[in-house]
Amino acid sequence: FSDFCFSSVTIPKLLQNMQSQVPSIPYAGCLAQMYFFLLFADLESFLLVAMAYDRYVAICFPLHYTSIMSPKLCLCLVALSWLLTTVISLSHTLLMARLSFCANNVIPHFFCDMSALLKLACSDIQINKLMIFILGGLVIIVPFLLIFSSYARIVSSILKVPSSRSIRKAFSTCGSHLSVVSLFYGTIIGLYLCPSANNSTIKETVMAVMYTVVTP
Numbered sequence: 001f002s003d004f005c006f007s008s009v010t011i012p013k014l015l016q017n018m019q020s021q022v023p024s025i026p027y028a029g030c031l032a033q034m035y036f037f038l039l040f041a042d043l044e045s046f047l048l049v050a051m052a053y054d055r056y057v058a059i060c061f062p063l064h065y066t067s068i069m070s071p072k073l074c075l076c077l078v079a080l081s082w083l084l085t086t087v088i089s090l091s092h093t094l095l096m097a098r099l100s101f102c103a104n105n106v107i108p109h110f111f112c113d114m115s116a117l118l119k120l121a122c123s124d125i126q127i128n129k130l131m132i133f134i135l136g137g138l139v140i141i142v143p144f145l146l147i148f149s150s151y152a153r154i155v156s157s158i159l160k161v162p163s164s165r166s167i168r169k170a171f172s173t174c175g176s177h178l179s180v181v182s183l184f185y186g187t188i189i190g191l192y193l194c195p196s197a198n199n200s201t202i203k204e205t206v207m208a209v210m211y212t213v214v215t216p
Contacts, residue, residue, distance in 0.1 A: 003216035006040035010111040030112040038089035042139045046081035049143040052150040060157045088135050099123045144185050187211045
């Protein structure tokens with residue numbers, strides 16, 4: 001559901017613009033798109049952490065899996081993810097809504113991305129940048145470190161009793177998740193937390209497609 005909504009926030013509008021050859025979006029629609037984009041992107045990040053923990057328990061504590069990963073815990077993890085993402089995306093959207101924009105409102109992107117919108121703002125964007133840095137750490141860096149920690153323990157557990165069967169089983173359990181984590185966090189960290197002055201608009205767009213379309 002999260003992946004479906006994540007792609008649906010941007011791709012239908014992109015296809016409409018390509019078909020109509022009139023790439024426009026109203027201001028309210030742009031803010032709404034940004035809100036839902038952040039909501040489902042952040043939700044993806046938190047759910048990837050929950051999935052990493054699920055795999056850690058499945059491999060390291062297989063006999064206790066059903067008792068640890070109870071329906072109550074799963075529900076709490078999902079509810080906490082929704083709560084955090086709603087607050088974070090709403091904070092960014094309200095901060096963006098207070099800005100004024102210049103006359104040339106041509107967004108150099110295929111959707112209303114925060115970084116693209118900030119480039120068009122005429123008012124002070126320091127608070128926005130600060131919140132991106134702080135909340136970006138909460139949404140990207142902390143989940144990435146938690147996932148890394150889970151996989152470090154999984155690898156440690158496998159190496160204690162190394163066998164081709166245990167390695168194949170671990171890879172079949174974690175392979176798809178690892179692929180998504182690599183694509184999702186790799187492109188987002190490169191695009192938002194480690195921005196480069198040499199990044200062209202085309203390069204940024206391609207990186208955005210990787211985590212908005214390819215990853216889901």
